[in-house]
Amino acid sequence: MRIFIFESDEDTSHLLNHTIRSLGHEVTIGDNGLLVFTKGFDHPEMIIIDSSIEGFSAPELCRKLKTTADLNHIPVIILSGAAQVTSACHSAGADAILSKPFKLEQLKITIQDLRRKLRGFKEIGECPK
Numbered sequence: 001m002r003i004f005i006f007e008s009d010e011d012t013s014h015l016l017n018h019t020i021r022s023l024g025h026e027v028t029i030g031d032n033g034l035l036v037f038t039k040g041f042d043h044p045e046m047i048i049i050d051s052s053i054e055g056f057s058a059p060e061l062c063r064k065l066k067t068t069a070d071l072n073h074i075p076v077i078i079l080s081g082a083a084q085v086t087s088a089c090h091s092a093g094a095d096a097i098l099s100k101p102f103k104l105e106q107l108k109i110t111i112q113d114l115r116r117k118l119r120g121f122k123e124i125g126e127c128p129k
Helices: 010-021 033-037 058-066 083-092 104-123
Strands: 002-006 026-030 046-050 076-080 096-099
Touching (some): 046 058, 046 104, 058 076, 058 083, 076 104, 083 096, 096 104
Parallel strands (some): 002 026, 002 046, 046 076, 076 096
């Protein structure tokens, strides 16, 4: 599975990259939420957004993803330490929100759960790609 991570903190990026790759997924890391809307961008199968990325707030980016026809099927995980961001991300359509600090095992389980859910949608033809 191709997973795109929007994370501005370099140490956290490396940790997430290592953890997710250890699960057998392909990882791309960026620090600007506008990248996913670039024409010709190879869309990932899952997106993880830190609450403090460049270009958009996490709720804004999530809302834009969930209202863009060719992107709205992509599961979105938000990493946030602020209660108001968490609430706004729920309203924006985030598929999962992990409150900071979170355990890496929580992230692994969340990725696996969303992957199973996505696979189920694909099997019944309710999801593009």
